[in-house]
Amino acid sequence: MTIPQESIFKARSLTKVYDMGEVQVQALRGVDFDLYAGEMLVLLGPSGSGKSTLLNILGGLDRATAGTVAYRDLDLSHANEKQLTQYRRRHVGFVFQFYNLIPSLTAKENVAAVTEIAENPYSPEEALKLVGLEDRMNHFPSQLSGGQQQRVAIARAIAKRPAVLLCDEPTGALDSETGVLVLEAIDTVNRTLGTATAVITHNADISRMADRVVHMSNGHVQSVDVNAERRSPRELHW
């Protein structure tokens, strides 16, 4: 299959140093990275290699120490707090390992929390249908399983029709069967909506559902593989 070459994220010589007083931790040491429109990308790498740091910078949750990073025309490296909030509000969907749903809101209301502040969003019903949870809309998080909660989190992330979906170990807290359901939801979103998606995982198997696989180690991008064929999550095993 052909890979669309329009790059929506462009990071060059990205460095991140955590200054902890006496010690300085180099989390990123000059990373060049692109994410193309509509692609499914998996980030692989050992623990501490800088995956989350990179994703958080892309998502406007954190700022790089040096280097440049841009989302389309928006220079994220020089954006202020207000611009970053607006950027997240309009363009980015996040999914974390811990679902971080709001316990006092039902599934539908959790999604509505986003659709209320977005321009031209899906309806909460549509978003939940996309992840296969249309029959659980009025359940509170405490009434949902972990996998279901994670799918609500995905619905919540994509309800605003973001240009990119960033997932940090979305299946990290789930067993493999449930994990497959979650990955299917992500896969469906990527295929049907064309949302550029970056998924962090420790699981090499999962990388087979990607268009491209970025290997990170010790703050560097070590290599980038392009998969000849993109597998459906159903076919994965771990």
Next chain:
Amino acid sequence: MRALDRKLFRELLGMKGQALAIAAVVAGGTATYVLSSSTLDTLQGSQARIYREFRFASVFANCKRAPRQLLERIAGIDGVQAVEARVAVPGNLYLPEFPDPVTAQVLSLPDSGQPLLNRLHLRSGRLPEYGRDQEVVLSDGFASAHKVQPGVSFTATVYGRRRKLTVVGIASSPEFIYQLQPGSIIPDFKSYAILWMNREPLEAAFNMKEAFNQISLEVGRGGSPEDVILRLDRLLAPYGGQGAHTRRDQISHRYLSEEFRQLKQMATVFPVIFLAVAAFLLNVVITRLMATQRSQIAILKAFGYTTPAIVIHFLKLAAVIVLIGVGMGIAAGTWMGRGMVTLYMEVYRFPYLDFVLRPGVVAGAAVIALAAAALGAVQAVIQYASEAPAQAMQPASPGLYKPTLLERLGLGRGLTQPTRMIWRNLERRPWKALLSIAGVAASASILVMGGFWGDAVDFMVLFQFQRAQRDDLTVTFIEPISEKALYSLVSLPGVTYIEPMRTVPVQLRNAHRTYRTTLQGLDNGGDLRRLLNTQMAVTELPPEGLVITDYLAGMLAVKPGDRLTVETLEGRKAVVEVPVASLVKEFVGVSAYMERGALNRLLREGNSISGAYMAAERERSAEIHKRLRDMPVIAATSARARILQSFYETMARQMLIFAFFNTILAATIAIGVIYNTARIAFSERSRELASLRVLGYTRGEISYILLGELAILVLAAIPLGLWMGNRLATFMANSMQSDLFRVPSVVTPWSYSFATLIILIAAVLSGASVRRKLDRMDLVEVLKTRE
């Protein structure tokens, strides 16, 4: 346990803001307890010592004129250990620098100098020497108010006669610890003095050779004051005896007892409120702390720590916070107690006051505060500490929520998600919300009560001095004289208007209930002395019958239409039945009134008057006083403006100090409750709020969720608190009702507004500090950890 202790210490540092807020509330409770207990101990201890040291009498009586030969028979009464008789004469002093007349009570000293009972405590100088007729001892309150030293001379009129007197000593007396001018409730040291002088000149001036009109007795251990009073009354009856009484009805002693009662009340009401709030705060804070440490506790238990060890560990944390508060409270309470005692020294003329802080009070404060802490913390600690480790190590499942009542009723349609979050969160733990509301409301109620004191004083002044007693000057004659005397008064330069009055001491009786007071005869249509009903409207005097203060009616259990037996205690002794025509409202003292003509008919005395109320031009008052001083028929003059001014001066100072501490204490509670509620809400919900930030919510939008919840609690608490404050004020006012004075239970809108303002300021400060935390929240940090 060393490692655990280190953990405890770090946790304490980690929550120092909250711990400090709770400690401050505990400190507030401890401080009020220590303050009122130590003040009470100090006052009571000093009172007892002074009474003993200066032989304060136990029975007191007044009569018109009894011969000294009677003293032997009085001393012979069973149980009487000592007798002291004297002559008491009203007078006026004129100080060169002071424009207004000073009302004086002139008392005779025995030939030996120091009386046997109610002995003087000389602060400086000496007692008058025998035969030195012009030498006097002056009460210390007056002396220090006017900076009078021994050696100073001044003019006085004693029983209408002018004379020059020289101060040789300054003294206080156990009889006059509270030096009150009759008809007042606050000492006015500038315009009221007590003078002691030798017996002979005073007896001569007053026409009391070898006679007395006041007597005090000391009843021995075995004697019964009641029996002594019975016998004494019988002995004094032929000499115009006005009925003896015990210390309980001695004015100075009564006011002290009232003060003690109020201090005792303060020693309970305030600490209870504070410690209840502290217990609640400890409960929520410890509950939250343990919820966040659920898995840590499980691991400790898995390592082999026992449940009791863990319970003790967390209780220690509560105990440390409370003990810090107790320490601060004892320090603050002692400091304020010393200040309070100094303040008391200004109003109550104790010869000395030794500040005492009993170890029992300190220990009591600590024990009570620790008990409150235990009450608050134990339930939370045991609940979490006894959870099975396996269960505790599971991640906490998301909290159980349900749609609110409002939504179940179908009214939730238009709500935004953040608003839904606020309501559901409040409804999920209604008790916590209610207790937070109660805490803030308690603080508001204390603030309202602080304002109430000022309001009550203002109202009393308005009522008593601007509506009821409107005269500029009151003169009383040596004895009732013909109405014609009014002409000479009204012709004084500067006197614009005058109203006569007739007063007579009486005993009022209804069956077994009796009360001694003065019966005043007034003219209808007067403008200076008016009687007001409970609606503050002027009441006319009926042509016949009594008008009495409503409180007196209550004491005598009569209502309009009932009859009272009136027994006059002066002049022609008459015992007559008079109907009660109506009731009037008064806040100071209790009196009975009649139309002057009716009173004179009752006394069969023609048109005599005992004094007059006068309106005068303020600018000419010095001249008027000068002329009045030269009129031999005038026993005493008092100036209303002066009384009013000193009332305000004394009150205002005390009020200001009281209001200041009151506001600080109440604000401590408000900040303690609101800040802790906000902090806990922040800690419980930082994860949700961080998620929303990631989803693109702005700082302002997520603040709304947290601060909106606070705002609802505060806004619900304010009206409740204002209402509670009103109830508390009424309770305080009711508990201070006595025949001496009544405190009106009025609270002005200004006091309500002030309370509201302080609560809002506390809320804004607490909110701002949480807002700052929200703004600094590290999103990644919050979201990457498991709850």
